[in-house]
Amino acid sequence: MATQPSQSTMAALEDMFFEQFKTHAEKIKVTRASGKPTLADSIECAHEALRPFDLNKGSERPSSTRGDNQGGLSLVLLPGHFQELQAQDFIMPILEWFLREVRDNRYLITLDIQRFMDDYETTGDVEIVHDMLCRVVEWWEAWGQNVAYFNPYVDGVQAYRRTCTIHLNSSLPATFRPAFRALLASTFPSELTPMDVERAKKIFATLNALGLLSDHEHLVGSTLRDFITEHLTETCKGEWETMCWPVLKEWYAAVVAPWIELVYVRSWMKQSETKAIFDPLNAKYTWHMCEALAKLRISEIFDIIVDYPTSSPALLDLKECLFQTGTRKELVQSLRTANKKRLLHPGADTKDIITQYVSTIRCLRVLDPMGSLLFSVADPVRQYLRERPDTIRTIVQNLIDPKSEFTAGEDGEVKPLQDTTHLADDYGDFGWMPEPAYADAAFRTTRATDIISTLVSIYDSRDIFVKELQVLLAKRLLGIKDQDYDAEIRNLEILKLRFGDAPLQVCDVMMKDITDSRRADQHIKNARKIELENHVPAATEGSTEELPIHATIISRLFWPSMPSTSLVMPGKFRKYQEEYAKRFSEFKPDRKIRFIPNLGTVSLELELQDRTLNVEVTPLQAAIVDCFSSQDTWIVDELAAHLGNLDIPSVDKALEYWLDHGVVKSIGNKQYKLLEVAEEKRTLTMRPARRSSLNETPAATKMEEQQAEQMRVYWQFIQGMLTNFSSLPTDRIHTMLKFAPNYDRTREQLARFMEALKREGLVDLRDGSWRLLKDGGTT
Template identity: 20%
Template sequence: MPECQTDEIGTLRSGIEEIVQRLHPGCDDDLESLLTWLNPNEPSSNHHMRPPPLRLKDTMKLLVNQYYNGQYNSKNEFEISKGLSFDLTNLLPQFYVYQVRYHFFASFDSIKSFKDIQKLERYYDFPLKYIYLFQSNPDEWIMEKDSLRHYLINRNVEFLRNLKQRLAVLMMDDDYEVIEDILDWVNKAGGNVSSTELLMDVIFLKITKYCESHLDGVFSERFLVMKTYNKFITKYWVHITRLLACSVDDHELTNVIYSVFEKQFLRIRTKQAFEIFVANYPSSEPTILEMRKLLTNSKQLRKLIVLFLVEFEARILNPSVTTVDAFLAYVKCVKAFLTLDPSGKYLHSISSFVRSRFQERSDLVTVLLYAIMDLRSSELLEDPHVQVNAASLKALADEFKKSELAIDHDSSFTTGDRNAVADSLTVGGSLPYEEVMEQFLSWTPDSSIILPQSSVKQSPSHGLLDILLELFESKDFFISEFLKLQTKRLLSLKYYRLDKNWSNCLQILKKKLSNGTQATSIGITPSGNPSENTRSEDYSNINYIDVMLWDVKCSLELCQQMHQVSGLDPRIYPKFISYLYWNYHWDTGHSFELPQGLEQELEKYCRVYSEMRPGRALKLCRDQGVVEIELTFEDGRRESLDVTLEQYSVIQQFNADHRSPSLTAEDISAILKMDLARAKSVLRFWVEKRILLLENGYYIVQESKQSADPAVAYNVASGSGSASSLPERQDLTTDHQSQVPSILKNVWPFIQGMLMNLGSLKVEKIHSFLRATVPKELGYSAITQSHLDFYLSSLVEEERLECTSNGSYKLRN
């Protein structure tokens, strides 16, 4: 106990003892018992929250209570006694207050929660139920308690923090009675923190949690802020007004609460930007429109853009996401942000951020063109550098169209009618697809509601295609890629019918290029349109396709005339192309001999063409053309395939008429005068198709599916076909076989280093070196020479290796 307080209490105690001795001689022991029972600092001897014994009650009645229960009678001769009794009733309350203060400050640091102070106050109030210390002046004790509360709430930081947390928990549990008790206590304390502030804080917290539970994942509903606010008010408004002691018609308060709902809506939606603008678009459009009304300053929009780009980069702009899926996400992003900000100012920031990442994808132009033309999966060109998922591509194409407009594909396009006229090569008339393409390429967002004006001058509105073309380095690049794609499509075209969407897309691009400086012309940057010279050059490149289409149409007419000539095989449908306009590389290095029968028939067509077109000669494009074949097997199977001339020439060597049960890659290379690497590549194609089998280095026809070893077939399909002997294959487990591709991938650095140091090596030498140098833990002991040969052939196709004329492999320059 501090010395100053000890002196004050000691003085008070002496005064009380002196008065009692004069008033009631012989009561010293009873007085001592009473003071001990009252003292909160005597935990071992005080009241212990229990009623006093009978003798102690008599002492209280004698010294204090008789003055307040009507049993005390004043007489003249006892006036001095009355004065001493009055002093006693003043000294005893002072003594108790000093003891309470001392106990309170001694326990100050241990008061952590509201329950602690409630327990302490009950501890202080308990003796006053039995002894009337403050009967004459009740406010004295009330003010004393309030002053202690005031000090506690202002000085005990941990207590205040826990009090706020307790209020928050009670508000979440809807325990309003306890909240009222706490607020009443805070009001009586009169501290620096008002009960209204505490209550509004927990109300805002309740609104935050309420919004999170009711707004999370809900993107398709309109007026969601108003609906959520109304639900909250209906359920909690009566309790809130009672706690705040305000009117239920307090519109100023309801406006404040509604503004909190709006802020919470924006906060939650900003965190969910990716789900809104990509994952759930266009069903999330009602949410976007509501956000547009609430986003009132550029700072909020910038925060939204930053958080969106962080998520977009992590989930979309990574190598594991295919170009189709990434581009689909970006198209949704473009449409969604144009709905949010019709001015396009912030969309330009997004485009600038993602442009460099998209330019790293070599198949971006191909994906865009496929999607614009809405090609069916059967029309997808086989390109090893393009990973195309048909479902994702269809979803991307759907994003380019109005949902209420459908493309009516003519079923005759794929029926293979040999006598059909190439109507799709004409541009006359109005076609459904043309209307869709026209709307897509000229689409602009609704700008009826504009965000607050900015001092930055906005760029003119562009069509959706213009915005997407900003991803490319230049317009020339896009046009040239379209030209390449159209060329490949026409060269690989069966018969003479081209789907309408190809020709319609061409006409729309030509129209767009001819628009000059109109806003709908193709523009790469928002700053301006391309120069007139560039536009003329692009238009000239586009006109090359007109020449190609004309060649196809003329080929149809010429073919029909040739089929009238006797002696020509009517199963052949030649395509005659102009040398200067088809952007075709004649020297492809694919030199090989055709089967004799086919070679003779093609020579007949050449002679008839020279007769019909005097002065002109034909040159066969051996790497182009499609051959329809039907293969029959001993087990009764029939396989119908469309293959290249090269693939047809190879499989023809296994025809039953040739009586060649087995051939090696070297045999095929010699017979067809074909490069050995190309021969291996084509043979690998037939093995993957389960037409041929590889046994001990020899290729044979798989006459029965049941005769194929499943483990070998699996590895052949994965690019590492087995050429080991039959007993050697039986020793390999299925697990080892399934690990062959990964093992070969792991030894590639050893192969690369070997060829870098030694130049060119044959497969036998490479296999021998690898068995001697590759660590055992890589598992190369399970790899056969044929596995390695197939793997090296695949590396040749990937243009990482070259195969020399003597069958050796070397690094590609």
């Protein structure tokens, strides 16, 4: 390691110099007498030619103080003097003296540097930085204008440059680094201003002359990388509808590559030397641009998935960059974090979660057809969906919806459900591909499956989907008012293609009931119509009109459990039901029907003194308004008892509808009075009308409540588990309950029951595990 000579060493060197001078005194006299330069004259001339001077006091080197009558020497004779110094072994002492003089006088340059930097910090003008560097070059050139005379004997120029560079780096203040970056950045072009090539050449020539480009290569690289990243962010952030990577490569070739050539390539270099320098730098910064685009797209990946397929070009950008930079782990971590923060929380709707999951499947298939990315990302989403009690229902609703987003973008062909766990190792598959090297250790290549198969595979069994299909199909069939069941028949045929015929036999029975109901209803209508034409008395006394009832007759054993009620329809409604039931028994002597009065809808035309209302209401609402036709004032308790001892809240809720429509009004003490004449004009902007019992108390919801009640027998088992284990997830409870006698419930039914227990304040869900509340007792 090189060290600076100490003061004692320098003093010894000077003593040696003067000893040599005395030793050669006689020889010097002889040389002068003969006309040749003496050693003394050569030393003095070298001092005069090399001694550093204050450039601020003048641009010319001070001349010799010796007069001509004293034998003053001309600098033109310097080569001869340096030859004499070499002959007398004085070249190295003179060079060491010169370098020491440079070190001793470097404060002059430091003062100039500080003055320029002070001006730059005040104004922020990068041209001042360039002027400062040009001034340093002037100092170096002024002090080293005669250093080349050393070169025939020793590399004095290189020693001088090395000394100057060391002194310059030690003299630059801490503020020079940002100033240097700002000076480099000023050479970049902008959208409004093209690159000033001539100015850039001057700046780079100055930096190269001072050795700053090589000494601060890391700053040059970081400045260029920041420029690339800044341009990429400005032009590509949020730009998802067009591919950015091809445009960036064109911009790089037009802007960045010429800049690199200006910085690193010299005109005197051969083509092979230029290529050896330029190609590695070009590859390095192209890779950085690719990595920066990959990181940008990874940071936007959640929103890109939300906007899919509009954002498909952005996915192609990311696919290209993932292939080149290998940032797959960053993508997986970013997407998992974004899903946890923005998607997998109680505030998100289940349909939105499933929709995002479906888009994630499609997007990650674009990025990685082998499926390793999806394998790494999907597990938390799938696990969270299993915890949601309405996941199955949401999936099933989209299964039977022909306009479902879940099947959008598929090839249109309905395929049977596929086993997503089946390994793709079929030796007859000529499209087989090995597992990617970057895949997770637990990943196994599987056959590509459609979206529906992937969603169904969230659960271990398909039976729960079939049961939910039955419930949802029942709800949809009972909600049809125009007896147009063709769409549901088509949906069922599609479901058979996916699930097979055997699991959906119950649904076939339901559809057959609907078809038979339509046939029976039409027969009863036609029979009554013929009787009216032939003036045949009706089956029910006093009935002289067509039956205004369209009934859906279902097989009790094959349909989901229907809600029971004590509602007794009053007046004509009951007569219509009785006549319809009698006529059905005549048509089907071996069968009888029992009406479920709280299901269905009733279309009414109310004729009041000053107005007529046409409304579609629930059977309970129709029953209540019919009671007011025979008695204009009712007490709520009496009304509930009259209609079959109904619960008061149900009656209050039905009365609210007629209050909103101005048909009745409250007169206090839970009494309501019919308004034959409207008291004032009312708008329907008060409360939304409750139109159908299918929305108010759907059969599916009632069946869920009934199933939850049936599971009460297992509460003691669950309570014991949570007492012994403190907390358990739903899956663990479900597994342990399988050891209980006659437990045949699905995990979905258990999840609904646990939610019901939570609403009752018996248990609580924390971090995906159920805990027994301290005040939770037996039920």
